[in-house]
Amino acid sequence: MSRFSKSSLDGMAAIEVSSDLRNDIENIADGVFSPLEGFAGQDDFDSIVQKGRLKSGIAWTVPIVLDVDEQTATMARKAGEVALVVSGEKFASLKVEEVYGFDRLKCAKAVYGTGDLKHPGVHKMTNMKDKLLGGKILVSKRIAGSPLRKYRNTPQETRAEIERRGWKTVVGFQTRNVPHVAHEMLQKAALNIYDGLFVNPLIGKKKQGDFKDEVILAAYETLIDNYYPKNRAMFVTLHTEMRYAGPKEAIHHAIMRKNFGCTHFIVGRDHAGVGDYYHPFAAHEIFADYPELEIQPVFFPAFYYCKKCLTFANERNCPHGPEAREELSGTKMRKMVSSGEMPAEHLMRPEIAKVIISFKEPFVP
Numbered sequence: 001m002s003r004f005s006k007s008s009l010d011g012m013a014a015i016e017v018s019s020d021l022r023n024d025i026e027n028i029a030d031g032v033f034s035p036l037e038g039f040a041g042q043d044d045f046d047s048i049v050q051k052g053r054l055k056s057g058i059a060w061t062v063p064i065v066l067d068v069d070e071q072t073a074t075m076a077r078k079a080g081e082v083a084l085v086v087s088g089e090k091f092a093s094l095k096v097e098e099v100y101g102f103d104r105l106k107c108a109k110a111v112y113g114t115g116d117l118k119h120p121g122v123h124k125m126t127n128m129k130d131k132l133l134g135g136k137i138l139v140s141k142r143i144a145g146s147p148l149r150k151y152r153n154t155p156q157e158t159r160a161e162i163e164r165r166g167w168k169t170v171v172g173f174q175t176r177n178v179p180h181v182a183h184e185m186l187q188k189a190a191l192n193i194y195d196g197l198f199v200n201p202l203i204g205k206k207k208q209g210d211f212k213d214e215v216i217l218a219a220y221e222t223l224i225d226n227y228y229p230k231n232r233a234m235f236v237t238l239h240t241e242m243r244y245a246g247p248k249e250a251i252h253h254a255i256m257r258k259n260f261g262c263t264h265f266i267v268g269r270d271h272a273g274v275g276d277y278y279h280p281f282a283a284h285e286i287f288a289d290y291p292e293l294e295i296q297p298v299f300f301p302a303f304y305y306c307k308k309c310l311t312f313a314n315e316r317n318c319p320h321g322p323e324a325r326e327e328l329s330g331t332k333m334r335k336m337v338s339s340g341e342m343p344a345e346h347l348m349r350p351e352i353a354k355v356i357i358s359f360k361e362p363f364v365p
């Protein structure tokens, strides 16, 4: 969503963008979205939508675009270069190379695999404005002053840190949740195999009832401080929104982690899915279409505590049925927050439960 601002900044035409888009513009500038250098032109856009690749053939599955109304498009084309602003503050400029239209529903179906307007990604795409602006961007001012900024590192920084630590193999872990012991055990199982663990929670717009970003951050800080060996885990935040594009987003998630320097990436069951739009293993199978990605997907099954095995287990190594499993449900988590009742210690670390309870309202309202 964007609109044209008639009042110009330094004589430059300006387009107001959302703070979500601002994050993605910074991601382009920082190389998180490498090889993108700006908003896709029409050839790239069509190729991303139809083939899940840029026109050059390089893997890219999720379009990153700036949509504007007809009038703004005309003015932007005339101006040639526009300022990108959030709340009236200029933070970047866009060299307008292309202005083009697109078929919203057709694109939504191609990216999300469904035309159902109840799907959040389809809903968003079908509500986009008529025209897209393509062109290179230049960021002049970073988002400042946010405590959420503390762990936002660029790929250049994370690669240098990985090098400094001497890690040859690094496994990326995507999350949008606070860590349960089950997540910790999965990460530690990965640490048995790889030199380093790259914990990379997604910070940005979430669904109602999800944990707030600051809660996820505080919970992971606590986990890493108390339960991980020094120098085996790296904690960096990824500032972009969930698109719920299932398999296509799994590829997008892997590309970003490759850019950060990961050699491997854990892809979950129904990774980046929502509702039952995607087959649980579609996000695994799609990697067969991208054998050239310089990052290996790792298909770890979800972990749970098994009362019969007396340990954390998963479908690959435990023969017991669901009745033997103990898992922390959303209901239990909400109860913990509302009544202050601590969950069982083997399901959530008490230090982490305390951190979560210390927030007045830990969920997205």
Ligand SMILES: [Zn+2]
Binding pocket: 306, 307, 308, 309, 310, 313, 318, 319, 320, 324
């Ligand atoms: Zn078992």
